[in-house]
Amino acid sequence: APAPIIAPSILSADFASLGKACSDTIAQGADWLHVDIMDGHFVPNLTFGPPVVTMIRPHVERPKEAFGKGTFDCHMMIAEPKKWVKDFQKAGCDLYCFHYEAAFSSNAESPEARTEEITNPKALIKYIHGLGMRAGIAIKPGTKHDVLYEILDSENKDEVPDMVLVMTVEPGFGGQKFMPDMMPKVEALRKHYPELNIEVDGGLSEKTIDVAADAGANVIVAGSAVFGAEDPSDVIKKLREAVES
Numbered sequence: 001a002p003a004p005i006i007a008p009s010i011l012s013a014d015f016a017s018l019g020k021a022c023s024d025t026i027a028q029g030a031d032w033l034h035v036d037i038m039d040g041h042f043v044p045n046l047t048f049g050p051p052v053v054t055m056i057r058p059h060v061e062r063p064k065e066a067f068g069k070g071t072f073d074c075h076m077m078i079a080e081p082k083k084w085v086k087d088f089q090k091a092g093c094d095l096y097c098f099h100y101e102a103a104f105s106s107n108a109e110s111p112e113a114r115t116e117e118i119t120n121p122k123a124l125i126k127y128i129h130g131l132g133m134r135a136g137i138a139i140k141p142g143t144k145h146d147v148l149y150e151i152l153d154s155e156n157k158d159e160v161p162d163m164v165l166v167m168t169v170e171p172g173f174g175g176q177k178f179m180p181d182m183m184p185k186v187e188a189l190r191k192h193y194p195e196l197n198i199e200v201d202g203g204l205s206e207k208t209i210d211v212a213a214d215a216g217a218n219v220i221v222a223g224s225a226v227f228g229a230e231d232p233s234d235v236i237k238k239l240r241e242a243v244e245s
């Protein structure tokens, strides 16, 4: 499996000093920042948009290589992923991870926004790649992993996602309980794609990491477990060790 990547979710950080929270977590050993974008529509919660990402970007050095330290992993829990690609690219997003369920939505406000990219995940991936970002595709707990095979097996490399995110809670809020019944999805994806970056998000902590690591996840998101810890660097270290072993 590819190298372990620890991506603290800033959803549980102190929003009043977000820039410092971001630079601190990187200094404490985090690889990426997981940035949860919610629109109050795809999920029943609101977070932040491009201006906040623009403001925190200078607090974290841009990654030297693809998927390197300092990657902004933007988890787009939004109903219209196509609409925001350019704005997030400008704001400093490195990895644009949209939801499979949203890529098919036809509720774009304007008719001109109802282009192929919002109805076809592969076209959306190509569009993200064309703007120089990596592309990720996320699935909610109710979505089966096998819908992704056709996309992952695409012969056009531009249409193949760089990462798959298997949600281990219903998206929307931090601090929820890890769903171990999502692990067969991770196992199946790992079996088919030994080199794929597989991310898990929701309820990950020192208590749940072994189950996720054994299933084959290598990109670990943790919000409350990292930002709620007395010693975040110790939690980051333990999560990494669990994936390595």
Ligand code: DX5
Residues within 6 Å of the ligand: 009, 011, 012, 034, 036, 075, 169, 170, 171, 172, 173, 174, 175, 176, 201, 202, 203, 204, 221, 222, 223, 224, 225
């Ligand atoms: C939930 C978000 C997660 C969340 C994880 O919708 O996608 O990234 O911040 O928080 P914890 O680690 O506390 O479950």
Ligand code: ZN
Residues within 6 Å of the ligand: 009, 034, 035, 036, 075, 201, 221
């Ligand atoms: Zn997330």
